[in-house]
Amino acid sequence: MTPPPRPHPDAVPLGPAREHLWSAVRQGDERRAAAVVLDALESSGDAETVLLDLIAPVQERVGTEWAANRLTVAQEHTATAIHERVMAVLAHQPGLRDETPSGPRVTVACVDGEWHALPARLLAEVLRLRGWRVDFLGAHVPTPHLIAHLHQTGPRAVALSSSIPTHLPTAHTAITACQAAGVPVIAGGAAFGPGGRYARSLGADGWAPDARGAAAVLERGLDRPGPRGVHQTVDDLPHLADQEYTIVAETTHQLVKQTLADLEDRFEPLRGYTERQRRHTAEDLAHIVEYLATSLYVADEELFTRFILWTADILTARRVPARSLDPALDLLALQLKDFPRACRTLAHAREALGDRTPLPKTPGPGKPA
């Protein structure tokens, strides 16, 4: 299948349009957002350019601004909802796509638990524009539903999206199940790590950094999984046999409870916390344990360290000192002293944190996500 020729992305200067769209979605002005997008469609004449060089970068900016605490939850949700609706309008512009696509069939879905559907939605729209028959299953698709869908439709491939690394174990189950059903999987999204390294270790058949790349991989074609396709997750990741992931994941709540109690003994400011601050600290700890478990799952200490450094940055950006992070990691290491990989991972993160964190000013709770 050859994609229709399209103008070079730089043929139409989308920079100003991006600023206009950003300002519109930021203010929750759906009408203005739609006008910007439809104007860009008219001037560029290419819907894929509008999707990937206008909407996608603005949505990415929504994510970074929100993570940096410069957008409220309401603004972030509103912006995303506006993008969703604008894309729906775009999809129904006459003449943009074949009404009865005859191309190969593909399933696009987000991993169970993944609520960021927009990247997957962009890919679905791009594939539709290129003539694929696309089944877009949306956000947080339970794996049994995904597999039932594969049996019913028999697609050529599954595009699986996940943006948050803690969904990697679920993603792995989904990838393995798709392959066992004879359907190859291309993975995409920030969860799969720099250069898609976790897509590889989880045995995905393909990976792409963005929608254009994914469409190119799918157009080149992925081989059907062979008889080797039927395997278990531990075959991809033999280190899982050491049970460290299993135990940390299974005892998350106990670990959080114990660390919280120990932290109260050791970290004086915590004793003065309000109920709400204490709750936030518990949530932070739960995130930390989840990332630790994920890190053990993919056997990559860097994953955990990246999260800890990011948390420290977020806490700082929200004017909450990250001083309680180090004792929390120390207390976790004490509880997990019998697990060498977990201890190495925690030590690695503490070291990186020590290189990074400036001296604390005032203590307080934090809420990274």
Place this chain on the structure above:
Amino acid sequence: MLVDTSQQPPTGPRGAGTGATWGFAPYPVVVADPSGGVVGTNDAATALFPGATAGAWLQDVVPAWIADAHARLRSTVPGPRNPGSGVLVHGPVGDRTFEAHPTRTDDGDVMWWLVDDTDRRLAEDALKAERERAAFLAGASSALLSSLNVERCMEVTAGLAAEHLADAAVIVAPPRGRKVQLTFCGPDGVVVHRTVHDDVRQLPGLGEALRGFPPVPSRWIDPAAVPGWAVPEGFTEPVGSAVVTPLPGHGVPAGALILLRSSGHAAFTESEEIFARLFASRAGAAVSAARMYAEQASITTTLMRELLPPRLHAVHGVEFAGRYRPAGRTERVGGDFYDVHPAADEEQESLVVLGDVCGKGLEAAVLTGKIRNTVQALLPLADDHQRLLGLLNGALMNSHHTRFATLAMASVVRRAGIVRLRVTSAGHPPPLIVRADGEVEQVRTRGTLIGAFWDVSSTTVRVELAPGETCLFFTDGITEARGGPLGDEFFGVQRLETALSQCAGMPAEAVVEHVQMLAAQWVGRGGHDDMATVAVTAPHHAHLSAVNGHTRGRYTG
């Protein structure tokens, strides 16, 4: 070439004469001098090589592979007292095969000991073929088992058959009238689906196979009679032989398998035909299972369509959005339900209903279907919530269901930018309103649940939503979601109110998504009840109507 010392017979006796002990050996033994002249043979060798008598040239009386080996030995191994190189050679003698082991005599002659290994070789070949077939069947079974998709099963069957059993394979699905669906795989391994309008009886044995009769032996099928439509495009040479065998199914054949070999290749042997049947029985079972699954899935989809929560969208200038997450991971429906019944025009009230039937899963879902239908029928009376609930209660009390339900409903209309609601709860958690400034309040309506008592009563409360404000209906699956960082806390109304206070000014879609997301994250990996949410929002800005996927988008004021 092997040096097999274990099989090496002891060095020959001193004399190569006929009187030596080897003369009575049960194995053929030929002794030849270094120049290639036969020195002596034993009885067994004479029987095998009638011309091999002393004085004859070895090359004239034994097969070339022995004579050649002898010549090589002569050139490489000089002198007596050398126990021989022991290099074993192997080859045919007539219709049997032999191993020939050379040893050197004290005289410098070479004594060839021949061991008949025909039966062992045959057994080994048979074992190898059998192993390959077993491995192929095991591989084929796991490949076939992996998919419950009929088309995919056909593709796998055609691909495997073309790769391992023949030059090309064609799967014929049970015909519907004259329409025949074919799946081809040629020598290039490419699988193609095609539908033809031809008579299957044109190919001898095919009609029978598709009706479940025993297969016609391959030798009875005239290769020239194979019709063009049954030959894949990549198959350019003339058909040399064909096998037609049924794919046995659940009582009725799942189709038929045609195997083709080009005239340049050997015809199918009887054992290959039997093996093809073995493969076909596995493929048939897989295709039948897939077909049965497809039929069941299609029935389920049809029956389920009425039970699935509807997709909500803006109605007469009011935003409605709903989200539903059933309790079971494998389920799509449950005991929660919602509906929006749009008014005929924007002057009249639309009705939104959200409810929760006691219980989970399909059984509860069936009752939600009854309630939704009953409410639909009672719509003309929707002006009077108490009357509608009374009639609905009567209908439930009189049905054979022992379950009861709670529900919340609202009549909604937008006047001059303000959305007006008349809200009534029947034993259901009261909806929450988030004001433009982020303040969250409960709608103070209460009433009796339905389907449990003969007398029900309720109060209706009027509320107004300014632009950007939302009224959220939810089921207790949200507030009773158990989890959180410590794993054992309820999500609770308090947390829901806090979450909602962030939702001022959000579109309805975003509100329900945000609430469902928080509840789902709260639960984490744990189990939960059905969770339903419906948001009714007074739009903040001009919004795009008609983005329900059916019509073109346009602007509305």
